[in-house]
Amino acid sequence: EAGVVQSPRYKIIEKKQPVAFWCNPISGHNTLYWYLQNLGQGPELLIRYENEEAVDDSQLPKDRFSAERLKGVDSTLKIQPAELGDSAVYLCASSLDTGEYEQYFGPGTRLTVT
Amino acid sequence: AQSVTQLDSHVSVSEGTPVLLRCNYSSSYSPSLFWYVQHPNKGLQLLLKYTSAATLVKGINGFEAEFKKSETSFHLTKPSAHMSDAAEYFCVVSSGFQKLVFGTGTRLLVSP
Numbered sequence: 001e002a003g004v005v006q007s008p009r010y011k012i013i014e015k016k017q018p019v020a021f022w023c024n025p026i027s028g029h030n031t032l033y034w035y036l037q038n039l040g041q042g043p044e045l046l047i048r049y050e051n052e053e054a055v056d057d058s059q060l061p062k063d064r065f066s067a068e069r070l071k072g073v074d075s076t077l078k079i080q081p082a083e084l085g086d087s088a089v090y091l092c093a094s095s096l097d098t099g100e101y102e103q104y105f106g107p108g109t110r111l112t113v114t
Numbered sequence: 115a116q117s118v119t120q121l122d123s124h125v126s127v128s129e130g131t132p133v134l135l136r137c138n139y140s141s142s143y144s145p146s147l148f149w150y151v152q153h154p155n156k157g158l159q160l161l162l163k164y165t166s167a168a169t170l171v172k173g174i175n176g177f178e179a180e181f182k183k184s185e186t187s188f189h190l191t192k193p194s195a196h197m198s199d200a201a202e203y204f205c206v207v208s209s210g211f212q213k214l215v216f217g218t219g220t221r222l223l224v225s226p
Contacts, residue, residue: 004157040218040219041216041218041219042206042216042218042219043158043204043214043216044216045213045214048213056213091157091158102160102163103160103214104157105150105157105159106157107155108157
């Protein structure tokens with residue numbers, strides 16, 4: 001069974017440019033999560049989707065970040081415009097459903113903003 | 115609010131010796147606790163979980179952790195380290211599986 005797929009794995013952009021990350025969850029998983037992991041820190045939740053609905057986006061900086069999961073399967077996280085402080089690893093995870101279900105993580109996208 | 119404190123940012127052991135990674139938690143109600151491992155360039159993997167059943171939890175790869183409510187601790191142990199155990203380990207608290215709160219991580223270094 002394929003795991004959570006993320007692309008690209010690495011991205012280098014100049015500040016003020018837009019960037020997008022893509023995530024394909026494990027087949028059949030209804031819940032999808034985006035996390036931000038700064039260097040030397042643990043991941044922090046940005047947004048959680050149940051199917052196509054964003055049920056927890058309280059930690060998403062909405063002035064520059066946006067996310068979508070239009071058909072309740074794969075998802076895109078966008079930053080526009082990027083700032084130097086956005087350099088981090090962006091992790092996607094999925095779980096079968098919300099509740100007592102294990103989250104499975106993708107390998108992440110490492111973003112460098114210059 | 116819930117939080118976890120990982121007491122060591124780095125732990126170094128020799129191959130074949132015991133591993134102890136320390137974690138203290140703070141929670142206003144009965145928590146669920148987890149340990150995740152992160153190998154370089156790989157996704158986070160669940161090692162084990164505590165969800166109010168047995169206080170001694172066994173996980174994958176020979177790891178186990180003991181929930182001690184009186185000490186608000188959930189330390190991760192392994193009797194004998196292997197070179198492949200070298201990775202970053204995260205202690206995590208949650209009020210359910212939905213919202214995981216991660217610690218800052220402990221890097222385990224294993225020398226031959």
